[in-house]
Amino acid sequence: MRIKELLERDDAVSPVIGVILMVAITVILAAVIASFVLNLGDQAQQQxxxxxxxxxxxxxxxxxxxxxxxxxxxxxxxxxxxxxxxxxxxxxxxxxxxxxxxxxxxxxxxxxxxxxxxxxxxxxxxxxxxxxxxxxxxxxxxxxxx
The missing domain is CATH 2.60.40 (Immunoglobulin-like)
Structure with missing residues (x-):
């Protein structure tokens, strides 16, 4: 019965992976928005x-x-x-x-x-x-x- 219980319980892994993915998406999105707002891409090309x-x-x-x-x-x-x-x-x-x-x-x-x-x-x-x-x-x- 304990083996069956272990195979069915996976709730400890799912929240950790979800939090890591949400943080990664937030950081990438913030970097993209900042580059557009600060116009960093154009400055490097147009001297x-x-x-x-x-x-x-x-x-x-x-x-x-x-x-x-x-x-x-x-x-x-x-x-x-x-x-x-x-x-x-x-x-x-x-x-x-x-x-x-x-x-x-x-x-x-x-x-x-x-x-x-x-x-x-x-x-x-x-x-x-x-x-x-x-x-x-x-x-x-x-x-x-x-």
Whole structure:
């Protein structure tokens, strides 16, 4: 009779296994939710490019700012933007779809640039979740050389 009783009683194993499974599922679920909330997956893949731009202000008549990619990483022209007072950015004014060393963009303002105006180049990550200012240029007075 004792053997039959032992074979039929398995209630001690079942609760222990159930608790272990519930804890494991809770830990895994918490880790997945935390990675989405903290956006850890995108940060590792989307680093701001290292790039240098040269700016030249032409105060004689045209009043344009020439922006030249001097060195660093090549950029997708769809991921960068040129902004400033009165600037309407048109990415097709870059010589190619990939902006690399030597490429020049000519920015003009509908309001004419004035001393102290700031022209910025910003980069937006592929996910659109973050952006960074790559370079800034302050328009000098007409008497200064840029």
């Amino acid at each position: 701001t490019p290292t790039v240098s731009f040269d700016f030249e202000y032409d105060s004689s008549g045209s009043g344009t700012v020439s922006i030249t990619h001097a060195s660093g990483d090549s950029l997708d022209r769809g991921r960068i933007a040129v902004s400033g007072p009165g600037i309407t950015y048109d990415e097709t004014n870059w010589p190619s779809t990939t902006v690399s060393a030597g490429d020049t963009y000519s920015a003009s303002s509908s309001d004419d640039f004035e001393e102290g105006d700031v022209v910025r180049i910003t980069w937006t990550a592929e996910s659109g979740g973050s952006s960074s200012t790559l370079a800034e240029f302050e328009v000098p007075s007409d008497s200064e050389d840029a």
